[in-house]
Amino acid sequence: MIETLELTKCYGGFTAVDHVSFRVEPGEVLGFLGPNGAGKSTTMKMLTGFLTPSSGSASVCGFDVQKQALQVKQVVGYLPEGAPSYGEMTPRQFLEFIAAIRGLSGAYRKRRLNDVIGRLELEAVLDQSIDTLSKGFKRRVGLAQAILHDPEVLILDEPTDGLDPNQKHQVRGLINAMARNKVIVISTHILEEVSAVCKRSIIIAGGKLLADATPAELAARSRYHMAVSLTAEDTASARQALSEISGVASIEVDPQDSRLTVFPLPNVEILPAVSAVIDRKNLKVSELQLESGRLDEVFRSITAPYQKEVLL
Numbered sequence: 001m002i003e004t005l006e007l008t009k010c011y012g013g014f015t016a017v018d019h020v021s022f023r024v025e026p027g028e029v030l031g032f033l034g035p036n037g038a039g040k041s042t043t044m045k046m047l048t049g050f051l052t053p054s055s056g057s058a059s060v061c062g063f064d065v066q067k068q069a070l071q072v073k074q075v076v077g078y079l080p081e082g083a084p085s086y087g088e089m090t091p092r093q094f095l096e097f098i099a100a101i102r103g104l105s106g107a108y109r110k111r112r113l114n115d116v117i118g119r120l121e122l123e124a125v126l127d128q129s130i131d132t133l134s135k136g137f138k139r140r141v142g143l144a145q146a147i148l149h150d151p152e153v154l155i156l157d158e159p160t161d162g163l164d165p166n167q168k169h170q171v172r173g174l175i176n177a178m179a180r181n182k183v184i185v186i187s188t189h190i191l192e193e194v195s196a197v198c199k200r201s202i203i204i205a206g207g208k209l210l211a212d213a214t215p216a217e218l219a220a221r222s223r224y225h226m227a228v229s230l231t232a233e234d235t236a237s238a239r240q241a242l243s244e245i246s247g248v249a250s251i252e253v254d255p256q257d258s259r260l261t262v263f264p265l266p267n268v269e270i271l272p273a274v275s276a277v278i279d280r281k282n283l284k285v286s287e288l289q290l291e292s293g294r295l296d297e298v299f300r301s302i303t304a305p306y307q308k309e310v311l312l
């Protein structure tokens with residue numbers, strides 16, 4: 001388990017992480033979402049014992065990140081931002097080096113090395129220096145070192161950054177497969193990643209924790225939650241007909257593709273009435289969809305005040 005209490009980091013007079021408290025249990029993948037400079041990497045560095053908190057506390061598997069940093073490093077696998085250090089080494093040398101540092105030996109060491117090399121499909125580049133690898137391969141070498149000792153806790157700073165769509169899919173599958181018996185925290189800018197792998201997500205901006213909820217709960221905060229979207233052959237007639245439904249609050253037309261979105265009044269289920277009107281008026285409609293909510297819109301509305309601070 002990971003637990004933070006009022007965790008804070010100041011750089012001089014600037015507060016990068018501001019009294020952040022949360023818990024993560026085994027079996028949970030927690031997504032850390034936030035705009036650039038939100039404080040995600042700083043929080044992760046404190047959780048992994050690489051940065052000392054200015055105040056507050058954090059513990060990982062019961063070990064205090066300040067007083068027991070060594071024990072924390074033993075139970076944690078950490079993928080920092082960017083490429084792995086020691087770029088002059090080949091992935092084979094680098095992973096052998098990490099295995100030695102982690103104290104892996106004998107058949108277990110061999111098995112773990114083969115396992116991570118296979119899982120991250122590193123065979124083809126094992127003997128090429130890390131500096132000369134593509135961004136995606138560098139990221140995969142970083143991931144391989146993070147999971148090599150089969151840690152109880154994984155802290156992954158933008159694990160899919162630089163990966164192509166196939167590799168992203170593969171790494172998300174890997175994270176999901178490991179999630180059953182590990183505590184996993186990932187940071188990401190990619191909202192689809194939150195729905196794909198995270199049980200819970202924390203939104204952070206300006207160093208402050210602004211939301212802590214499941215992706216579905218976050219989506220439910222969207223103004224699109226329970227709205228109905230559709231594309232009609234005759235947009236104007238469809239809009240007119242739909243506006244006569246009593247539970248409709250407003251209707252918007254997307255200027256790009258003329259898609260109509262029908263917003264209900266609070267707590268009104270509008271879909272049955274919309275379907276009935278389509279049938280009754282014989283409207284030619286494609287892509288009728290009940291919206292669960294849009295994470296990007298929720299993310300923007302939650303973080304907007306902090307984005308302005310940054311821009312000013």
Ligand SMILES: Nc1ncnc2c1ncn2[C@@H]1O[C@H](COP(=O)(O)OP(=O)(O)OP(=O)(O)O)[C@@H](O)[C@H]1O
Nearest residue numbers: 011014016034035036037038039040041042043081
């Ligand atoms: N060593 C440092 N000295 C001073 N300020 C720092 C230092 N490291 C980070 N910061 C600042 O702290 C804030 C949080 O940075 P952090 O890297 O944690 O953000 P982030 O959410 O990970 O951003 P990104 O998504 O861009 O990686 C930023 O304003 C950053 O400039």
